Amino acid sequence: MNEFPWNAASATGVGSHPGDDYAEAQRVVFGELPDMPYLAELPGRGVGADMIGRSASLLVELPVEVQPSGWRFVDRPGRDARRARDHLTRDLDTLEEIAQGYTGPFKIQVCGPWTLAGAIELHYGDKTLADPGAVRDLTDSLAEGLALHVADVRARVPGAKVLVQLDEPGLPGVLQGTVPTASGFGRLAAVEPPTAAERLRAVLPPDIFTLVHCCAPAVPFKVLRASGVNGISLDAALLRRRDEDRIGEAIEAGTALFLGVVPGTGTRPADKGVVAKPAIELWRRLGFDPAGLADQIVLTPSCGLAGASPDYARAALARCREAAVVLRDTPEDAG
Template identity: 75%
Template sequence: MNTFPWGEASATGVGSHPGEDHAEAVRVVFGELPALPYLPELPARGVGADMVGRAASLLVELAVEVQPSGWRFTDRPGRDAKRARDHLLRDLDALEEAAQGYEGPFKTQVCGPWTLAGAVELRHGDKTLADAGAVRDLAESFAEGLAAHVAEVRKRVPGATEIVVQLDEPGLPGVLAGTVPTASGFGRLPAVEAPVAAERLRAVLPAGAFPIVHCCAPGVPFTVIREAGARGVSLDASLLRRRDEDVIGESVEAGLAFFLGVVPGTDAALPDVGVVARPAVELWRRLGFSPAVLASQVVLTPACGLAGASPGYAKAALAACRRAALVLREDPGE
């Protein structure tokens, strides 16, 4: 019996799309990914549509603005914070129109707290990540704002049977390894211990949703993600390392879903569906798990966001993932 919100042989996208026409992007998503559509992000629209600005616009009682060095906390929201909020509201309006009559699971995604803490600067100092108290305050504010965002998505997609919430954490491996640069760029911020990283991540996971964590950087911290309470992990299949397969196997046995990026995020020749699906099929075969659960526990996606792709390629990449997902229902041993 499938214990995941989506049906067998599902595909979805990571999040970002090319161009500035959100209404068109959301139509493409619903057209190409009927099993697990999502709210696309269009960073080409500029400041406020970027991953960090979009997430910062959700913060409650923590104001931000853009400085030459990037996003920074301030006493009152700047015009760029308002622009970010306006982008999101327009996106939700377009989503509401496109989702009329839709029934099924729906995914939304937002920058996670650790990547956000490594990007947003304090009012008069270093990055938020440098101050444990500031990280705690950010996580609490973000948790409240994310919960409100998920509630709004539910309102805009009344036919959603479950909301899948993806936290984008490309910065998490660096946070754990102590490789995040200071604001000056001349030093590195101290590493965060794994239990603390898991605790802060757990604190922002919205109740009543199906949380997954996306990490497109090498060294995906599977154990931290699982211990935080995430129900799935999203990653580029090309980053799978043989030495990680023990912890991957443990994660599969624990019921963690895997969103595997199997086509490039920028324009490239797309191979046939068997080649696209091969990384998932071969991983399952090496780990020795039953083929019967492959098509439900694994969801195929592009390797990363599609912001750098052409509109035509973005649509083709999503279609390739959708068709390749059907291969997962076949017996890998055949």
């Protein structure tokens, strides 16, 4: 029996879409991914619709604004913070209209604390990541704001079983000590894995399915598992053979794998059998029961679709959905 909050052979998206027509993007999501739709993001609309600004708008009592160097904490909310919040509020209003009557899993995405800490500057100009106390404050604020966001989504879509995805493309750099200082002339000290896991864990809402998306190489599987997330989302094309032992351990422990199998940009996705192949072959190499393949692996694009054309974005989601059915219908190929 499937123990995950979705039906077998499900697919979903990572989050971002091209263009500035939010209603159309959200309709595409519900149309192409009826088993696991998500809250679409349109960063192309500009300041406040980007990943950092959108998530920073959730922070409680930590206002931000845009400086020439990027987002920075300030004393009081200004135009940029209001713009980010307005984008999100309008998006949720649109979601409420489009999702009427929907019941089932619904995914929302928020930038994770470590990527935020590596991007947002403190009042005096250094990055939040440089100050452990500031990281703690950011984490606590994000946890509070995320809980309010989840409650808002649930109120607007009462039939939704909300899943939370933390986007952490910057986490590998945080752990490796490669994040540049605000000046760009140095590198910030590496964060110890136990500390990284602890701060991630502090953000995760209780009693809700959570996953971390990391589309960078060297996904830190140990840190993610130690944080207590229920799923790991990654780009199949970036997997190394030496990662497979870590993936196998995670799957054996019950962690779901959201596997990116369709490029985020292109002209036409590959056929569904080609798209499904990386998941089938990975499962076979790891030696797991083929019957669990379509339950524990969810297919997605490799990353966000903001750089794609609208037609390709729609086709990419459709191909993920079609390929997920291949995982269910041909389990013998994985044995």
